[in-house]
Amino acid sequence: MLKLISLLLLLISTNVYSLPQTPFTLTCTKSNGAVVQTMTGAGFGDIAQSTFINGMPVIMIDPYHVSKLNISVQAWMYSHECGHHYLGHIEKGYSWATTAQKQAMELEADCYAIQVLRRLGILNNHDVNMILGVVSRLKQNDLAHPSGIVRASQVSSCLNKTNGAS
Numbered sequence: 001m002l003k004l005i006s007l008l009l010l011l012i013s014t015n016v017y018s019l020p021q022t023p024f025t026l027t028c029t030k031s032n033g034a035v036v037q038t039m040t041g042a043g044f045g046d047i048a049q050s051t052f053i054n055g056m057p058v059i060m061i062d063p064y065h066v067s068k069l070n071i072s073v074q075a076w077m078y079s080h081e082c083g084h085h086y087l088g089h090i091e092k093g094y095s096w097a098t099t100a101q102k103q104a105m106e107l108e109a110d111c112y113a114i115q116v117l118r119r120l121g122i123l124n125n126h127d128v129n130m131i132l133g134v135v136s137r138l139k140q141n142d143l144a145h146p147s148g149i150v151r152a153s154q155v156s157s158c159l160n161k162t163n164g165a166s
């Protein structure tokens, strides 16, 4: 019942997500070009989550919690969720994957997020340092996510790979 009530709170559905307090918008597609919708609401148990609702790929955002984050961190977090969709993690069986497999997928989404934002040209060095600082302090709330230190190290190394690519 609680779950049903939570879903009813997801009132806004859009395919262009305007981050709170930012001048830019972000969109998300799967690798086959399918548009990923963004829904905002509360009570789904996380700040943001990638999922499917009625077969439709969705990023769920809790705007209250998200608005407390620095704008660069908001963008990275949204792109991390997009990465799960783009990389097909849910279809690959995220829910029943082993801890090691889940952690690998989380790091893959972390990498995807920073590389996409860098390519979009919306991050300066200060923004990157802000993201690295916040990520490094992320608490390991579950076994699916590696420690913040490991994740920040991953983000940093993915960024260097972006710089070297054409």
Ligand SMILES: [Zn+2]
Pocket: 080, 081, 084, 106, 109
């Ligand atoms: Zn994730």
